[in-house]
Amino acid sequence: MARTARAAAVDMLDGVLGEGLLLSQCEAALTGLSPADRARAQRLTAQVLRHVEPTDRLLKPFLRKAPPLTVLNTLRLATVELVLGEAAHGVVNEAVNMVRHHRRHAALSGLVNAVLRRVAENPSFGKQPPQRLPFWLRKPLVDAWGKPAVSAMEAVQAIPAPVDLTLRPGRDVGIEGAEALPTGSLRFAPGVQVSALPGYATGDWWVQDAAAALAVPLLAPQVGERVLDLCAAPGGKTLQLAAAGAQVTALDVNESRMTRLRDNLARTGLTAEVVVADALDWQPEAPFDAILLDAPCSATGTIRRHPDLPFVKDGSELEALITLQAALIDRALGWLKPGGRLVFCTCSLLPEEGEAQLAAALARHPALRVDDTLPPGADPAWRAPAGGLRLRPDYWAERGGMDGFFMARLAR
Numbered sequence: 001m002a003r004t005a006r007a008a009a010v011d012m013l014d015g016v017l018g019e020g021l022l023l024s025q026c027e028a029a030l031t032g033l034s035p036a037d038r039a040r041a042q043r044l045t046a047q048v049l050r051h052v053e054p055t056d057r058l059l060k061p062f063l064r065k066a067p068p069l070t071v072l073n074t075l076r077l078a079t080v081e082l083v084l085g086e087a088a089h090g091v092v093n094e095a096v097n098m099v100r101h102h103r104r105h106a107a108l109s110g111l112v113n114a115v116l117r118r119v120a121e122n123p124s125f126g127k128q129p130p131q132r133l134p135f136w137l138r139k140p141l142v143d144a145w146g147k148p149a150v151s152a153m154e155a156v157q158a159i160p161a162p163v164d165l166t167l168r169p170g171r172d173v174g175i176e177g178a179e180a181l182p183t184g185s186l187r188f189a190p191g192v193q194v195s196a197l198p199g200y201a202t203g204d205w206w207v208q209d210a211a212a213a214l215a216v217p218l219l220a221p222q223v224g225e226r227v228l229d230l231c232a233a234p235g236g237k238t239l240q241l242a243a244a245g246a247q248v249t250a251l252d253v254n255e256s257r258m259t260r261l262r263d264n265l266a267r268t269g270l271t272a273e274v275v276v277a278d279a280l281d282w283q284p285e286a287p288f289d290a291i292l293l294d295a296p297c298s299a300t301g302t303i304r305r306h307p308d309l310p311f312v313k314d315g316s317e318l319e320a321l322i323t324l325q326a327a328l329i330d331r332a333l334g335w336l337k338p339g340g341r342l343v344f345c346t347c348s349l350l351p352e353e354g355e356a357q358l359a360a361a362l363a364r365h366p367a368l369r370v371d372d373t374l375p376p377g378a379d380p381a382w383r384a385p386a387g388g389l390r391l392r393p394d395y396w397a398e399r400g401g402m403d404g405f406f407m408a409r410l411a412r
Protein backbone atom coordinates (compact mmCIF):
# COMPACT_ATOMS: atom_id res chain seq x y z
CA MET A 1 0.00 0.00 0.00
CA ALA A 2 1.47 3.43 -0.96
CA ARG A 3 2.24 5.61 2.03
CA THR A 4 -0.45 8.22 2.64
CA ALA A 5 -0.69 11.53 4.47
CA ARG A 6 -2.96 9.86 7.04
CA ALA A 7 -0.43 7.08 7.73
CA ALA A 8 2.27 9.72 8.23
CA ALA A 9 -0.04 11.64 10.57
CA VAL A 10 -0.58 8.52 12.71
CA ASP A 11 3.20 7.96 12.87
CA MET A 12 3.71 11.57 14.01
CA LEU A 13 0.96 11.21 16.62
CA ASP A 14 2.71 8.07 17.89
CA GLY A 15 5.93 10.10 18.15
CA VAL A 16 4.36 12.99 20.08
CA LEU A 17 1.84 11.11 22.23
CA GLY A 18 3.84 7.91 22.67
CA GLU A 19 7.49 8.93 22.70
CA GLY A 20 7.17 12.52 23.88
CA LEU A 21 8.82 13.90 20.74
CA LEU A 22 8.22 17.38 19.37
CA LEU A 23 6.64 17.45 15.90
CA SER A 24 9.89 18.88 14.56
CA GLN A 25 11.56 15.63 15.71
CA CYS A 26 9.01 13.46 13.86
CA GLU A 27 9.70 14.67 10.34
CA ALA A 28 11.16 11.34 9.23
CA ALA A 29 7.51 10.21 9.08
CA LEU A 30 7.03 12.53 6.10
CA THR A 31 9.73 10.89 3.97
CA GLY A 32 8.50 9.85 0.55
CA LEU A 33 5.39 12.04 0.55
CA SER A 34 4.71 14.73 -2.08
CA PRO A 35 4.91 18.34 -0.81
CA ALA A 36 1.09 18.51 -0.81
CA ASP A 37 0.80 15.28 1.21
CA ARG A 38 3.50 16.42 3.64
CA ALA A 39 1.51 19.59 4.28
CA ARG A 40 -1.69 17.56 4.65
CA ALA A 41 -0.07 15.13 7.09
CA GLN A 42 1.20 18.04 9.21
CA ARG A 43 -2.22 19.71 9.12
CA LEU A 44 -4.00 16.49 10.15
CA THR A 45 -1.55 15.83 12.98
CA ALA A 46 -1.97 19.34 14.35
CA GLN A 47 -5.76 19.05 14.13
CA VAL A 48 -5.73 15.89 16.23
CA LEU A 49 -3.33 17.37 18.79
CA ARG A 50 -5.73 20.31 19.23
CA HIS A 51 -8.58 17.92 20.11
CA VAL A 52 -7.12 14.87 21.87
CA GLU A 53 -9.12 15.43 25.05
CA PRO A 54 -12.61 15.85 23.48
CA THR A 55 -11.82 13.09 20.97
CA ASP A 56 -10.96 10.61 23.70
CA ARG A 57 -14.15 11.51 25.54
CA LEU A 58 -16.15 10.96 22.37
CA LEU A 59 -14.49 7.57 21.76
CA LYS A 60 -14.66 6.31 25.34
CA PRO A 61 -18.20 4.84 25.29
CA PHE A 62 -17.31 2.81 22.17
CA LEU A 63 -14.13 1.23 23.60
CA ARG A 64 -14.15 -1.38 26.36
CA LYS A 65 -10.42 -0.89 26.92
CA ALA A 66 -7.80 1.38 25.39
CA PRO A 67 -6.42 -0.15 22.16
CA PRO A 68 -2.67 -0.06 21.36
CA LEU A 69 -1.46 3.51 20.78
CA THR A 70 -1.19 3.28 16.97
CA VAL A 71 -4.75 1.99 16.73
CA LEU A 72 -5.97 4.64 19.16
CA ASN A 73 -4.22 7.35 17.13
CA THR A 74 -5.81 6.00 13.94
CA LEU A 75 -9.20 6.25 15.66
CA ARG A 76 -8.38 9.76 16.94
CA LEU A 77 -7.38 10.93 13.48
CA ALA A 78 -10.49 9.53 11.82
CA THR A 79 -12.73 10.89 14.57
CA VAL A 80 -11.33 14.40 14.29
CA GLU A 81 -11.71 14.31 10.52
CA LEU A 82 -15.34 13.18 10.87
CA VAL A 83 -16.09 15.88 13.43
CA LEU A 84 -14.53 18.50 11.16
CA GLY A 85 -16.87 17.43 8.34
CA GLU A 86 -14.84 15.04 6.20
CA ALA A 87 -16.97 12.49 4.28
CA ALA A 88 -17.34 9.31 6.36
CA HIS A 89 -16.78 6.80 3.55
CA GLY A 90 -13.18 7.76 2.75
CA VAL A 91 -12.20 8.43 6.36
CA VAL A 92 -13.51 5.12 7.72
CA ASN A 93 -12.20 3.03 4.81
CA GLU A 94 -8.69 4.37 5.06
CA ALA A 95 -8.55 4.00 8.85
CA VAL A 96 -9.72 0.39 8.57
CA ASN A 97 -7.21 -0.31 5.79
CA MET A 98 -4.33 1.19 7.73
CA VAL A 99 -5.03 -1.09 10.68
CA ARG A 100 -5.73 -4.13 8.45
CA HIS A 101 -2.26 -3.75 6.91
CA HIS A 102 -0.53 -3.13 10.22
CA ARG A 103 1.94 -5.90 10.99
CA ARG A 104 0.85 -6.29 14.62
CA HIS A 105 -2.66 -4.91 14.87
CA ALA A 106 -4.46 -6.29 11.78
CA ALA A 107 -6.86 -8.20 14.02
CA LEU A 108 -8.23 -4.88 15.34
CA SER A 109 -9.45 -3.61 11.94
CA GLY A 110 -12.98 -4.88 12.73
CA LEU A 111 -13.00 -2.92 15.98
CA VAL A 112 -11.87 0.23 14.16
CA ASN A 113 -14.63 -0.22 11.59
CA ALA A 114 -17.29 -0.74 14.27
CA VAL A 115 -16.16 2.21 16.41
CA LEU A 116 -15.90 4.65 13.52
CA ARG A 117 -19.31 3.69 12.18
CA ARG A 118 -20.72 4.62 15.59
CA VAL A 119 -18.78 7.92 15.61
CA ALA A 120 -20.00 8.67 12.08
CA GLU A 121 -23.64 8.45 13.24
CA ASN A 122 -23.18 11.70 15.18
CA PRO A 123 -19.73 13.17 14.54
CA SER A 124 -19.67 16.00 17.06
CA PHE A 125 -17.88 16.99 20.24
CA GLY A 126 -21.25 18.28 21.43
CA LYS A 127 -21.05 20.65 24.36
CA GLN A 128 -17.55 19.58 25.39
CA PRO A 129 -15.24 22.49 26.23
CA PRO A 130 -12.09 22.93 24.15
CA GLN A 131 -9.04 20.91 25.17
CA ARG A 132 -7.59 22.13 28.45
CA LEU A 133 -3.98 23.12 28.96
CA PRO A 134 -1.93 20.76 31.15
CA PHE A 135 -2.14 21.43 34.88
CA TRP A 136 1.43 22.74 35.29
CA LEU A 137 0.64 25.49 32.80
CA ARG A 138 -3.07 26.03 33.44
CA LYS A 139 -2.71 26.66 37.17
CA PRO A 140 -0.38 29.70 36.99
CA LEU A 141 -2.45 31.13 34.13
CA VAL A 142 -5.69 30.78 36.08
CA ASP A 143 -3.94 32.37 39.07
CA ALA A 144 -2.81 35.28 36.88
CA TRP A 145 -5.88 35.93 34.72
CA GLY A 146 -8.75 33.81 36.01
CA LYS A 147 -10.62 30.84 34.56
CA PRO A 148 -12.70 32.67 31.91
CA ALA A 149 -9.54 34.16 30.34
CA VAL A 150 -7.80 30.78 30.29
CA SER A 151 -10.89 29.14 28.76
CA ALA A 152 -10.86 31.87 26.09
CA MET A 153 -7.19 31.10 25.36
CA GLU A 154 -8.00 27.38 25.09
CA ALA A 155 -10.81 28.17 22.64
CA VAL A 156 -8.36 30.03 20.37
CA GLN A 157 -5.78 27.25 20.70
CA ALA A 158 -8.37 24.76 19.40
CA ILE A 159 -8.45 26.40 15.96
CA PRO A 160 -5.64 26.64 13.39
CA ALA A 161 -3.69 29.90 13.59
CA PRO A 162 -4.00 32.45 10.79
CA VAL A 163 -0.93 33.35 8.72
CA ASP A 164 0.44 36.84 9.40
CA LEU A 165 2.90 38.65 7.17
CA THR A 166 5.22 41.43 8.30
CA LEU A 167 5.52 43.89 5.44
CA ARG A 168 8.77 45.49 4.44
CA PRO A 169 8.39 49.27 4.71
CA GLY A 170 8.18 51.09 1.41
CA ARG A 171 7.20 48.07 -0.70
CA ASP A 172 3.79 47.99 -2.35
CA VAL A 173 2.78 44.37 -1.84
CA GLY A 174 -0.60 44.58 -3.59
CA ILE A 175 -1.78 41.32 -1.99
CA GLU A 176 -5.52 40.71 -1.94
CA GLY A 177 -7.68 38.49 0.24
CA ALA A 178 -6.00 39.47 3.50
CA GLU A 179 -6.96 41.58 6.50
CA ALA A 180 -4.76 44.59 7.23
CA LEU A 181 -4.33 44.51 11.02
CA PRO A 182 -4.20 47.81 12.98
CA THR A 183 -0.58 47.07 13.94
CA GLY A 184 0.50 46.79 10.29
CA SER A 185 0.66 43.02 9.78
CA LEU A 186 -1.33 41.41 6.97
CA ARG A 187 -3.47 38.45 8.06
CA PHE A 188 -4.48 35.47 5.91
CA ALA A 189 -6.75 32.55 6.71
CA PRO A 190 -4.96 29.44 8.01
CA GLY A 191 -3.45 27.20 5.38
CA VAL A 192 -2.70 29.85 2.75
CA GLN A 193 0.23 28.80 0.58
CA VAL A 194 2.55 31.70 1.32
CA SER A 195 5.26 30.93 -1.22
CA ALA A 196 2.62 31.42 -3.95
CA LEU A 197 1.84 34.98 -2.80
CA PRO A 198 3.41 37.83 -4.77
CA GLY A 199 6.53 39.36 -3.25
CA TYR A 200 7.90 36.21 -1.60
CA ALA A 201 10.98 35.84 -3.78
CA THR A 202 11.68 39.57 -3.66
CA GLY A 203 11.48 39.70 0.12
CA ASP A 204 8.63 42.21 0.30
CA TRP A 205 7.31 40.43 3.40
CA TRP A 206 8.00 37.53 5.70
CA VAL A 207 5.82 35.30 7.85
CA GLN A 208 5.65 36.39 11.47
CA ASP A 209 2.82 36.36 13.98
CA ALA A 210 1.22 39.77 14.56
CA ALA A 211 2.17 39.74 18.27
CA ALA A 212 5.80 38.81 17.53
CA ALA A 213 5.92 41.65 15.01
CA LEU A 214 5.33 44.24 17.76
CA ALA A 215 8.68 43.88 19.54
CA VAL A 216 10.64 45.79 16.89
CA PRO A 217 8.20 48.74 16.67
CA LEU A 218 8.35 48.86 20.47
CA LEU A 219 12.14 49.22 20.25
CA ALA A 220 11.64 51.83 17.48
CA PRO A 221 15.00 51.42 15.71
CA GLN A 222 16.24 54.50 13.87
CA VAL A 223 18.14 54.68 10.59
CA GLY A 224 21.86 54.15 11.17
CA GLU A 225 21.55 53.11 14.82
CA ARG A 226 23.73 50.25 16.06
CA VAL A 227 21.25 47.62 17.16
CA LEU A 228 21.93 44.18 18.64
CA ASP A 229 19.38 41.44 17.97
CA LEU A 230 20.21 39.16 20.87
CA CYS A 231 18.83 35.62 20.42
CA ALA A 232 18.05 36.36 16.80
CA ALA A 233 17.41 33.11 14.95
CA PRO A 234 15.58 32.37 12.69
CA GLY A 235 15.48 36.11 12.20
CA GLY A 236 11.97 37.53 11.81
CA LYS A 237 12.94 40.45 14.00
CA THR A 238 16.41 40.81 12.44
CA LEU A 239 14.68 41.43 9.11
CA GLN A 240 12.42 44.07 10.66
CA LEU A 241 15.39 45.83 12.30
CA ALA A 242 17.44 45.79 9.09
CA ALA A 243 14.44 46.93 7.02
CA ALA A 244 14.11 49.92 9.37
CA GLY A 245 17.62 50.99 8.35
CA ALA A 246 19.43 50.00 11.54
CA GLN A 247 22.97 48.65 11.51
CA VAL A 248 22.16 45.24 12.92
CA THR A 249 24.27 42.64 14.70
CA ALA A 250 22.29 39.39 14.91
CA LEU A 251 23.56 36.95 17.51
CA ASP A 252 22.40 33.44 18.35
CA VAL A 253 24.05 30.34 19.77
CA ASN A 254 22.33 27.89 17.42
CA GLU A 255 24.26 27.36 14.19
CA SER A 256 21.50 25.59 12.25
CA ARG A 257 18.89 28.20 13.18
CA MET A 258 21.40 30.86 12.10
CA THR A 259 21.59 29.18 8.68
CA ARG A 260 17.89 29.94 8.37
CA LEU A 261 18.58 33.54 9.42
CA ARG A 262 21.26 33.84 6.71
CA ASP A 263 18.82 32.37 4.15
CA ASN A 264 16.19 34.90 5.22
CA LEU A 265 18.66 37.77 4.80
CA ALA A 266 19.67 36.45 1.37
CA ARG A 267 16.04 36.13 0.21
CA THR A 268 15.14 39.65 1.31
CA GLY A 269 18.44 41.28 0.29
CA LEU A 270 18.70 42.81 3.77
CA THR A 271 21.98 42.93 5.66
CA ALA A 272 23.13 42.24 9.19
CA GLU A 273 26.35 41.19 10.85
CA VAL A 274 25.75 37.54 11.80
CA VAL A 275 27.39 36.20 14.96
CA VAL A 276 27.10 32.62 16.15
CA ALA A 277 28.05 32.73 19.82
CA ASP A 278 26.80 32.10 23.32
CA ALA A 279 25.58 35.44 24.66
CA LEU A 280 26.85 34.43 28.09
CA ASP A 281 30.47 34.39 26.77
CA TRP A 282 30.42 36.98 24.00
CA GLN A 283 31.48 40.62 24.37
CA PRO A 284 30.77 43.35 21.79
CA GLU A 285 33.56 45.63 20.58
CA ALA A 286 31.44 48.73 21.16
CA PRO A 287 28.16 49.47 22.94
CA PHE A 288 24.79 49.62 21.15
CA ASP A 289 22.09 52.27 20.80
CA ALA A 290 19.40 49.64 21.24
CA ILE A 291 19.12 45.93 21.98
CA LEU A 292 16.28 43.52 21.29
CA LEU A 293 16.40 40.51 23.59
CA ASP A 294 13.92 37.89 22.39
CA ALA A 295 14.91 35.45 25.10
CA PRO A 296 14.63 31.66 25.04
CA CYS A 297 11.50 30.66 26.96
CA SER A 298 8.82 28.00 27.41
CA ALA A 299 7.23 29.13 24.09
CA THR A 300 3.84 28.58 25.72
CA GLY A 301 2.49 31.58 23.80
CA THR A 302 2.86 29.65 20.55
CA ILE A 303 0.75 26.58 21.41
CA ARG A 304 -1.84 27.30 18.70
CA ARG A 305 1.00 27.00 16.16
CA HIS A 306 2.74 24.20 18.06
CA PRO A 307 -0.03 22.02 19.53
CA ASP A 308 2.56 19.33 20.36
CA LEU A 309 4.04 21.48 23.17
CA PRO A 310 1.45 20.69 25.87
CA PHE A 311 2.01 16.96 25.34
CA VAL A 312 5.80 17.09 25.37
CA LYS A 313 6.75 19.79 27.88
CA ASP A 314 6.15 19.46 31.59
CA GLY A 315 7.50 22.73 32.94
CA SER A 316 10.71 21.13 34.20
CA GLU A 317 12.86 23.45 32.02
CA LEU A 318 11.26 26.55 33.44
CA GLU A 319 13.60 27.29 36.29
CA ALA A 320 16.70 27.09 34.07
CA LEU A 321 15.04 29.30 31.45
CA ILE A 322 14.12 31.96 34.00
CA THR A 323 17.71 32.02 35.29
CA LEU A 324 19.05 32.29 31.72
CA GLN A 325 16.60 35.11 30.85
CA ALA A 326 17.73 37.13 33.90
CA ALA A 327 21.40 36.59 33.03
CA LEU A 328 20.77 37.71 29.44
CA ILE A 329 18.96 40.85 30.61
CA ASP A 330 21.89 41.74 32.88
CA ARG A 331 24.47 41.19 30.15
CA ALA A 332 22.45 43.15 27.58
CA LEU A 333 22.09 46.12 29.94
CA GLY A 334 25.88 46.25 30.20
CA TRP A 335 26.19 46.56 26.40
CA LEU A 336 23.98 49.65 26.02
CA LYS A 337 25.25 53.18 25.38
CA PRO A 338 24.16 55.70 28.02
CA GLY A 339 20.50 56.49 27.25
CA GLY A 340 20.22 53.32 25.20
CA ARG A 341 17.10 51.16 25.22
CA LEU A 342 16.43 47.45 25.62
CA VAL A 343 13.33 45.52 24.64
CA PHE A 344 13.00 42.29 26.58
CA CYS A 345 10.44 39.86 25.22
CA THR A 346 9.37 36.23 25.52
CA CYS A 347 6.72 34.26 23.64
CA SER A 348 5.48 32.88 26.94
CA LEU A 349 2.11 32.98 28.66
CA LEU A 350 3.71 32.59 32.06
CA PRO A 351 4.10 35.72 34.22
CA GLU A 352 7.34 34.22 35.59
CA GLU A 353 8.89 34.69 32.15
CA GLY A 354 7.34 38.13 31.64
CA GLU A 355 5.86 40.38 34.31
CA ALA A 356 7.86 38.79 37.16
CA GLN A 357 11.07 38.80 35.11
CA LEU A 358 10.59 42.53 34.49
CA ALA A 359 9.93 43.23 38.20
CA ALA A 360 13.07 41.30 39.15
CA ALA A 361 15.18 43.23 36.61
CA LEU A 362 13.87 46.55 37.97
CA ALA A 363 14.76 45.42 41.50
CA ARG A 364 18.30 44.39 40.46
CA HIS A 365 18.91 47.64 38.52
CA PRO A 366 17.48 50.61 40.47
CA ALA A 367 18.35 53.12 37.69
CA LEU A 368 16.28 51.16 35.15
CA ARG A 369 12.80 52.33 34.18
CA VAL A 370 10.05 51.02 31.93
CA ASP A 371 9.16 53.22 29.00
CA ASP A 372 5.42 52.82 28.37
CA THR A 373 5.42 54.00 24.74
CA LEU A 374 3.00 51.85 22.74
CA PRO A 375 3.93 50.46 19.33
CA PRO A 376 1.71 51.93 16.56
CA GLY A 377 -1.71 50.28 16.40
CA ALA A 378 -1.33 48.48 19.73
CA ASP A 379 -4.40 48.53 21.97
CA PRO A 380 -3.75 50.41 25.26
CA ALA A 381 -5.70 47.61 26.99
CA TRP A 382 -2.73 45.33 26.29
CA ARG A 383 -0.58 47.29 28.76
CA ALA A 384 0.48 45.19 31.72
CA PRO A 385 -0.38 46.93 35.03
CA ALA A 386 3.25 47.18 36.18
CA GLY A 387 4.64 48.07 32.77
CA GLY A 388 5.23 46.38 29.45
CA LEU A 389 2.77 44.75 27.06
CA ARG A 390 0.98 41.50 27.83
CA LEU A 391 -0.28 39.88 24.61
CA ARG A 392 -2.54 36.85 24.88
CA PRO A 393 -3.93 34.29 22.41
CA ASP A 394 -7.48 35.39 23.25
CA TYR A 395 -6.83 39.00 22.24
CA TRP A 396 -8.32 39.69 18.79
CA ALA A 397 -10.10 36.33 19.21
CA GLU A 398 -12.70 37.33 16.61
CA ARG A 399 -9.86 37.85 14.13
CA GLY A 400 -8.16 34.55 14.95
CA GLY A 401 -6.15 35.55 18.04
CA MET A 402 -2.45 36.21 18.37
CA ASP A 403 0.56 34.50 19.92
CA GLY A 404 1.10 35.03 23.62
CA PHE A 405 3.98 37.41 24.35
CA PHE A 406 5.33 39.67 27.02
CA MET A 407 7.45 42.63 25.95
CA ALA A 408 8.81 45.65 27.76
CA ARG A 409 10.99 48.57 26.70
CA LEU A 410 13.58 49.51 29.27
CA ALA A 411 15.81 52.54 29.50
CA ARG A 412 18.22 54.03 31.99
Ligand SMILES: C[S@@+](CC[C@H](N)C(=O)[O-])C[C@H]1O[C@@H](n2cnc3c(N)ncnc32)[C@H](O)[C@@H]1O
Nearest residue numbers: 231232233234235236237252253254278279294
Ligand atom coordinates in the same frame (compact mmCIF):
# COMPACT_ATOMS: atom_id res chain seq x y z
C1 LIG B 1 12.65 32.96 20.90
S1 LIG B 1 13.96 32.37 19.96
C2 LIG B 1 14.42 33.76 19.01
C3 LIG B 1 13.48 34.09 17.85
C4 LIG B 1 14.01 35.21 16.98
N1 LIG B 1 14.26 36.42 17.72
C5 LIG B 1 13.08 35.54 15.83
O1 LIG B 1 12.34 36.52 15.88
O2 LIG B 1 13.11 34.82 14.83
C6 LIG B 1 15.25 32.29 21.16
C7 LIG B 1 16.62 32.03 20.61
O3 LIG B 1 17.55 32.12 21.68
C8 LIG B 1 18.69 31.38 21.30
N2 LIG B 1 19.54 31.19 22.49
C9 LIG B 1 19.30 30.43 23.57
N3 LIG B 1 20.30 30.53 24.47
C10 LIG B 1 21.21 31.40 23.94
C11 LIG B 1 22.48 31.89 24.38
N4 LIG B 1 22.99 31.53 25.55
N5 LIG B 1 23.13 32.74 23.57
C12 LIG B 1 22.60 33.11 22.38
N6 LIG B 1 21.43 32.66 21.91
C13 LIG B 1 20.74 31.82 22.68
C14 LIG B 1 18.08 30.12 20.72
O4 LIG B 1 19.00 29.45 19.88
C15 LIG B 1 16.86 30.67 19.96
O5 LIG B 1 17.15 30.82 18.61
